[in-house]
Amino acid sequence: MSCDGRTAAAPAGPTVAALAALGPAVGPIRDEARSQGVDFVRRLFEEWASGANRFDRPGEIFLGVWRGDRLVGVGGLNRDPYAAGGDIGRVRHVYLLGAHRHLGLGTLLVTRLLREAEGHFRIVRLRAASPEAAAFYRRLGFAECADPAATHLIRVRPIP
Ligand SMILES: CC(C)(COP(=O)(O)OP(=O)(O)OC[C@H]1O[C@@H](n2cnc3c(N)ncnc32)[C@H](O)[C@@H]1OP(=O)(O)O)[C@@H](O)C(=O)NCCC(=O)NCCS
Structure with a gap:
């Protein structure tokens, strides 16, 4: 705090917000993931472009993590297409730029997705892409769950 009682401007913290389109801000994520052969990010763009999955059905959402004006992470919540019934959600396409990992941003993003799932889904499942991702979700x-379509699940606040 300065001597006149004003607080110095703090650096902007991360923010999480819904993404309605895959615009230019997503470019660095697409390029980094492509260079590392991360297939689910390629599918994200493909399915978004074709209209096969834009996270726009009831209970679904696609979120971005911003640091200032830089989009550093993405992830979405779908109705699980591999589950019977409509009360199971699926966390998908969670990707943080390499330079922004281990800062709690993945936690911020997935926690928000789980909050969004409340009232829409009973359970949220996913398939962890690697042992590292599995450790993150644990x-x-x-x-852990033994299902051909999912490796992990969590219960969320029940549908009223
Ligand atoms: C997995 C991923 C989303 C985690 O995001 P993140 O912002 O780094 O996660 P957080 O900082 O919130 O991590 C919280 C904790 O999860 C665990 N964790 C995260 N990444 C981990 C890793 N690579 N190996 C082991 N544990 C990990 C750790 O306990 C970590 O705490 P720490 O940083 O103090 O060790 C991110 O590393 C990523 O985008 N990876 C590449 C794509 C991917 O695998 N996505 C998941 C698809 S299923």
Whole structure:
């Protein structure tokens, strides 16, 4: 705090917001993921372009993590297409730029997706893309599950 009682401008913290389109801000994520052969990000763009999946059905949402004006991460919540019934959600396409990992931003993003799932889904499932991703989801409270279509699940606040 300065001597006149004013607080110095703090650097902007990360923000999480819905993304309605895959605009230019997503370019660095697409390029980094492509250079590393991350297939699910390629599918994200493909399915968005074709209209096959734009996270726009009831209960669905696609979120971005921003640091200032830079989009550093993305991730979405779908109705799980591999589950019977409509009360199971699926976390998909979670990707943080390499330079922005291990800062809690993935946690911020997935926690927000789980909050968005409340009232829409009973359970949220996903398929962890690697042992590292599995460790990340376990730490968030997901349990391992033995299902051909999912490796982890978590219960969310029930549908009223
Ligand atoms: C997995 C991923 C989303 C995690 O995002 P993140 O912002 O780095 O995660 P956080 O900082 O919130 O991590 C919280 C904790 O999860 C665990 N964790 C995260 N990444 C991990 C890793 N690579 N290996 C082991 N544990 C990990 C750790 O306990 C971590 O705490 P720490 O940083 O103090 O060790 C991110 O690394 C990523 O985008 N990876 C590439 C794409 C991917 O695998 N996506 C998941 C698809 S299923």
